[in-house]
Each structure stands twice: as structure tokens, then as C-alpha cells.
Amino acid sequence: MAASSPAGYLLVLALVVPVIGLLGMSVTALIGLRRVEFVAFPVLVAGLAVAGAIATTVAETGEALTYVVGGWAPPLGLALRADGVSAVMLAMAALVVALVALNARALFCADDATPDGRRAFAFWSLLMGLWSALNLVLVGEDLFNLFVALELLTFAAVPLVCLDGRAATLEAALRYLVFALIGSALYLLGTALLYGRYGTLDIGTLRELTQPDLATHAAVALMIGGLMAKAALFPLHIWLPPAHAGAPAPASAVLSALVVKAPFFLIVRLWFDVLPGPPSLPAAQVLAGLGAAAILICSVVALRQERLKLMIAYSTVAQIGYLFLMFRLTAEPGVPAWQTIGWTGGMLQLVSHAFAKAAMFLAAGMIAEALGHDRIAELAGAGRAAPVSVFAFGLAGLSLMGLPPSGGFVAKLLLLNAATLAGAWWIAAVISVGGLLAAAYVTRVLKRAMATPPAPLATRPVALSRELTALTLALVAVALGLVPLQPFELLAIGRP
């Protein structure tokens, strides 16, 4: 088993820095601080620096970073590892969290000792827990360690949904909790089966050991089933729209952009790193089929929503569908998955959706603050009340529709090419129709927002600095459209 890399300690810091923030936030009085956000920002800066250092180290050395925790080598101990994909996603998570935090500052800045301190304390603490959990999902190499990551993620994400305390959001949070816990239980059952079969939980070791037998396939199927519920893959998505729409906008942004990607990332790990031999085509067809159904059905449902945030939430379910097309589109005989354009397209879709969706939710939050509501039918005047936000919404929309220049365009083009190469015409058709549907639901909002209101509106001013965070996220999604159109070497670093 590989020893720790010289810079491997960075992986530990990626996990630990947010936890230090989380623990510190409970005792702000002890360190003489009155506001929880004063702890959050130094932690955010440190976390960003760590993520940046990991990404540059992996890109420069062209090798994965590894760390053996406590010197106890797997399979007895735990290893952490960041390959190219993980490094990109660590950087993505850090950037999204930091920009969302800048936007959230004005909403969650109350003194800890006041009644409003409840929301501030909960938001920042949970955000820190969530960030640590995401980082662990990305660098964990042990299936049980990854289960701990999923538990951290669940317990940080669920309370974010009902921060405003309304009965409806509480119900949404509980439903989310039930789905997430059932998902965890299935994942854990599969993990136990794998341990019983192979006597190890280390992914690096399992890769060498797994046999194409019933027990292995059943275990991985249970785990993927559980993760599908957490990733809100159609038809297990019913918990997502009320949960993501009910949360405060910055929380929605993190939940939609990052949290649902974590279980997807673990499905990718199981599919490509634990399952033995070439993946089964029928199973890949099933996952891609569910993804296609998500794209078509949830895009149509998004088009029919009356509330802006619910529309964006349904769009998330549809966009997650694209990710699952990847399993079918990376199945090229004789070619490792990470050298296919399906792999690059899928990963790019994941990253560009994260930025675009975070931008969209933040923009929607600013629009709702300016107008006092988020009813799509009554959005007229939003273009004047919060012009930068509406512009950010439109830019982010480009990525969802798959129009140039945007990361979404490149991602969908790569997926489309992969579908054509693989002869999967039905997937190519779904990608095209999905783009049209996304164009319909985005322009529907923009058209209303740019209209002149029938009567002069009483709007509340929104801070330009907060609007700019949404715009920055949207611009990153656009800038991702400038990456080269080939299998991207960075995304193949450290693959076996």
C-alpha cells in the first residue's frame, strides 16, 4: 500500500480546518467573540488555501496525494487520497462554499446572545460541518470512513432545510432525513457484506480483490441504491424540491450545488473502483435510463412551477439526471473509462452545474429579497430592482441549457458526442430535448423578470456586493466553457 505523500498532510487539513471552526463556534464567548461569523471567515480563508494547495500540488506533480492516518496502513488503518478528480472537486467545493458564505454574511450576522443568533449559529456551524463532510467524501478511501462522511453530511444538511422554522420546511426536512437515513442504512448493509466477503474496506485493496460474484454485485447494488436516494435520482427525488426550495437561499445553494453531488461521487467510486471487471451494460442502461427520465420529466415539471425556488430545485433533479448518463457513455470496450469523453463530460457537468446552480439560488434569493416574494408570475420589475442578480441568473441559465460559452455547453457537447459514438441515439435525443426544456424554463423566468411591472413596485434595495457573489459564481460556470474539448488530463491523474 502506498505510503503518505510529502504533502499528504494537506488532506488532513482539508478535513480538520472546518471542524476546528465548527467546534470553535459553540464557544465563541470563551474566545471573546460575539459573532459566529468572525470564526467562519478565517476558517474559510484557511480552507480555501488548503484546497488550492491540494489542487496545485496534484496538477503540478501529476500524481495523486495520499495520506496514511496515524501511520496505520490499510487495511487495518485508514488512508486518504486525492486524485485529479478529487482535487478539482475539493477546489470547486471550497470556492462555492466561500462565495456562498460571502453572500450569506448579511443574512446571518446576529450577535450570538440575541434571539436572531439562533439562525446565525446554526447556519455557520452546519456549513462548517457540511464542508468537512464533503471533503471527506472526496478524499476518503475506506468504505466505512466514507459512511462516517455521509453521516456528517446528513446531519449538517438536514437542519439547514428548516432554519426558518416554518412547519412546511420542518416537514420537508423530516422527509429529507428519512430518505437520507434509509440511504445510509442500505449503504452500511452493503459495506458489511463487502467486509464479510473480502475482509477489508479499503477501496485500493478491494479493487484488487473483488470477484464478479453474486455477493459483490448485491452489496454494491444495495450501496448504489442507498446513494441514489441521497443523490435524488428519479424516482427517488421527491424529497428534494421542497427541501431545497424551503431552505434559506445560501443554504439552498450549497445543498443543490454540492451536497447532492457527494453521493453521486461515491456511486462513481463504487462503479469504477470497487466493481470488478468491465461494468455491466444493462446496469449502466438502467442508471442512464433513470437519468434520462429525470431530465425529461423534471424539466417539464420545472417549467410548470409557480415559485422560482421550486423551479430551480426541479431543475437540479433534471441536471443530476445528466450525471447518470455517464455510466452508459463511459462504457467503451477496451478503453479505460477516464480516457473517454463521457468521463470528461460527466465530470465537467458536475462542476459546471455546481457553480451555475449556486449562482442561480443566490440570485433567486436576492430577487426574492428585493421583491418580497418569488412568484414567477409576478416577477415583473425584478430586472430593475436587482439587475445584477437577474443577469447572473441568465448567465447561469446558459450553462443549464447547454449554450456557449459555458461549462454546461462543453459538458453537454461532450456527452452528446459520447452518445453518438456509443450509438446510444436515445441518449443523444434526451440531451437535446433536455437543453430545449431548460431553455424554456430559464427564458420563462427572464422574460417575466425583464418585463415592466403594471404598477410601480415597492422594492427593497439589495447590496451590490452580495449580488456580485452570485455573478462571480455564474462567471465561473461560463469560464469553464473555455477548457479544451478533449479528455482532460487533470481528470485522469491518479486513476489506476
Place this chain on the structure above:
Amino acid sequence: MKLALDAVLVATLLVLALFSLAARQARASAIGFMGFGLVLALVWVRLGAVDVALTEAAVGALTGLLLLGATSLATPAAQPSRPLRLALAGLCALVAGGLAFLVLEAPDPAPSLAAAAVEPLAALDLGNPVTAVLLAYRALDTLLETVVVVLALIGIWSLAPDADWRGAPMVPGADAPSPPLRLLARLLPPVGLVVAVHILWIGADAPGGKFQAATLIAAMGLLVLMAGLAPAPKLGNTRLRALVVGGPALFLALGLLGFLVPGSFLAWPEGLAKPVIVLIEVALTTSLAVLLALIVLGPGARRPRA
């Protein structure tokens, strides 16, 4: 004889499970489920997993308290439709049947890391491999699991009304405790504490350890509060908060010191492994006891008017 005992245990388990599912009243369901947990603890003992048995019994007691509290508050919900219930039952049966089949098919003896986990025990100066797994080989899991418990508490606190979020939680029954409860709350805690310290201390060499000890201490604390012998603490209290995060914070700090000596995160210096582990266990027990008690008590609440 042993076979007969196992058969009785399994049959009781099944009957209690069915009773919990079929009971018409939520309260009966909850009580059935608590019984299920106790019998399950016995099953763990029969399987030789005494650590798991202790945890099952300890955690079952606290969750039972929570479930009973919840059933007394919740209004009876409408039953889900019959087809849905049948579909869910079918799905559960399929998963359970499939698992049973796979477990029976599993290689015997199963591949295991048990031997590898025992080997370094002497160097760590520990006798219980479970403690070595939790605080040496897989210390990162344990550290982060305690953070999960902290997050759970923060999640619960976030449910409070704004005005009361730093106030004391409501303690069920504390306003009018029965005399027997008051007597019990005076007699039991000293004994409970001694037992908890014993469980914690022997955890290094025999089944037992911080989680079981913490649960016991939490239960003793709750007993005192429910008997009205002490007021519930205010959740904004800095000392209380320091107790909550102190254990994980010390664990993390010592883990980070490992970078310096002996040179790896969550590694313990040679010869000092046992004292460091005991220190962490004591700190974690304190924090976990407070955490578990606070989780059962729930969010800050308005004082009910007398």
C-alpha cells in the same frame, strides 16, 4: 441447550418486531421496540460481541426515552394506504431474504482483520482490540463520529423558537415528580457513576468503554433533572458549551500534536499510547454524556407557567 436458548431469543425477537409493527398505538409500538432492543443486546452477547451488546442496551434506553416522549406529543397519523404498506413489506422482505441468503453463502471462516487488530495491542499497551480499533487504527472515524453527535445537537438546538434558543430545555415531569422518583434520583446516581467509571476504565482491556459509560452518566443526569432535584441548564451557558465541545476538541488537538510527535496525524507517541488514549476516553466520556443528555432534553423551550 445453547441451541434452545438461541431459538428462544430469535423467536422473541421476531415476536417483538411483529408486535412493534402491528401495534395500533404508537406508545405500544415504542415499548415493543425498546423490548426488541434489549433482546437484541442479548443476541449480541450470544454472538460474542459484548461491546456491541453494551452499546445496544445503553443507546436503546435513551432512544426509548425519546420515542416514548415523542409518542406522547404526536397526534396519531393516518395509516399509509394498504398497497403502499404491502409494497414496503415486500421490499423489506426481499432485502432481508436476500441478505440472509448472502450471509449463509458467505465464506466460512470469513476473511477478517481480527488477527491483524490483535497484533499491535502489546505496543499500545491495550488488552481490548475494540478500543485499539476505535482509538488507534480508526481513530479518525471515532473523532468524526463525535463531531456527528455535536452536529446532531446543533441541529436539535436550531429547532428552538428564536427567543428561547439559549434558554433551558423543558424537562418532562420535573414540575411534579413522584416521591418514588425523587428517592430513586437520590439513591441511583452515585451507584451509576461508579459503574460508569468502571465501564470506562476496564474498556482498555475488556468490553466496555466511553460510549457505554457516557450513556449511563447521561441517564443518571436525566434522572436527577426529571426528579426536579436540579434545574435544567441554560443552553447558552459557556461552561456547558465548553463541556460539549471539550472532548472532541482535545481529541483533535492531540491528533494534531501527532504531526510533531511521532510524526503523523492521530498517531500516539511510543510508550505514551495508553495514557493518551485514557485521557481521550475520559474527555470524550464527559462530552458524550453531556451531548447525549442534551439531545434527549431537546431544544430550548419557553418555561411553562405554573
